[in-house]
Amino acid sequence: MVGVGGAADAVIALLWSHPPSVVSLLSDGACVEVDSDTEAVVHGGFKLGCISCKMRGEVEASATVDWWFMAKGEEDFTHIYSYADMVGTVTDERFVDRLDWNGSKKTVDLQDGSIYILNVTFNDTGTYRCYFDRMLNFEHYEYRTNTTKFITINVVAKATRGMASILSEVMMYVSIIGLQLWLLVEMVYCYRKISAAGEEALRESAAEYLAITSESKDNCAGVAVAE
Numbered sequence: 001m002v003g004v005g006g007a008a009d010a011v012i013a014l015l016w017s018h019p020p021s022v023v024s025l026l027s028d029g030a031c032v033e034v035d036s037d038t039e040a041v042v043h044g045g046f047k048l049g050c051i052s053c054k055m056r057g058e059v060e061a062s063a064t065v066d067w068w069f070m071a072k073g074e075e076d077f078t079h080i081y082s083y084a085d086m087v088g089t090v091t092d093e094r095f096v097d098r099l100d101w102n103g104s105k106k107t108v109d110l111q112d113g114s115i116y117i118l119n120v121t122f123n124d125t126g127t128y129r130c131y132f133d134r135m136l137n138f139e140h141y142e143y144r145t146n147t148t149k150f151i152t153i154n155v156v157a158k159a160t161r162g163m164a165s166i167l168s169e170v171m172m173y174v175s176i177i178g179l180q181l182w183l184l185v186e187m188v189y190c191y192r193k194i195s196a197a198g199e200e201a202l203r204e205s206a207a208e209y210l211a212i213t214s215e216s217k218d219n220c221a222g223v224a225v226a227e
Contacts, residue, residue, distance in 0.1 A: 031057075031111050036151045040120045041159050047102055050113040050130035052147040063134040065103065065113035069095075071126040081115055088115075094123070110134075125155045 036049030054061060064084040068077035069092070080092035081099050085108060088101040098119055103112040113130055132147040 036114075036153075038151065038153050039160070040117070040124065040153050040155045042120055042122060042155050042157055044120055046117045046120050046124075046153070048115050048117065048128055048130070048151055048153070050103075050115075050132075050149050050151070051111060052113065052132040052134070052149075053111055054109075054134075060109070060137040061134055062108040062137070063110040063113075063132055065110055066131045066133070067115060068129040068131070069126060070129075071123065074126070077127075077129055083110070083113065083115075120155055122155045125153065127152045 031051065031053035033051045033053055034049065037047065040046035048067070050065070050067075052063075064082065066079065066083075067081040069080045070077045078092055080090065080095050082089050082091060083101055083103070086106065088099075090096050090099050095117070098117060100116045100118065102114040102116040104110045110132070113132055117124060128151045130149045130151065134145050134147075136143045136145065
């Protein structure tokens with residue numbers, strides 16, 4: 001029979017089966033799940049990103065990460081890398097001396113399971129599978145959960161700009177031009193408003209001057225009559 005504490009832990013643990021897909025707040029910051037890049041340049045380096053956030057940072061946990069690779073034209077995945085107890089192991093001779101851990105450092109509570117490929121070749125084109133195996137340690141309960149992500153990369157001879165990058169740059173220039181036009185319109189509007197206010201003030205001053213002059217003449221005429 002499970003006690004009240006165990007039941008509460010069980011309910012909390014069940015929530016882990018539906019983790020948020022974008023951002024999970026942690027006690028010491030924020031874990032953000034972002035997609036990995038998908039275009040690598042031959043002979044260069046490339047980061048295979050794989051992030052699996054915890055829902056609650058205060059819950060102790062431990063995790064291992066495994067990577068598989070299915071080259072273009074193949075039908076099966078091959079295990080290429082594993083990371084457990086802060087030790088990484090390359091398990092495929094094609095990637096010996098070419099894979100390096102690029103995820104969470106100095107902890108068994110892994111949330112970033114990224115790896116880095118050195119000296120990329122065209123043979124690295126294909127689909128990679130990242131697998132998180134996590135154990136959550138509650139006070140009266142342990143709960144195992146796992147996450148699988150797929151990343152398909154294409155190796156090219158020269159880096160190309162993505163459509164998103166081009167559109168972002170175009171939108172930036174459009175925004176700058178739009179802002180300048182808006183400032184110009186505002187300047188013209190303010191100038192006209194100030195100019196109109198100045199002319200109105202001059203007219204009021206002239207009218208006031210004429211009124212004072214007329215009043216002075218009337219006063220002078222009254223004095224002359226009285227004499």
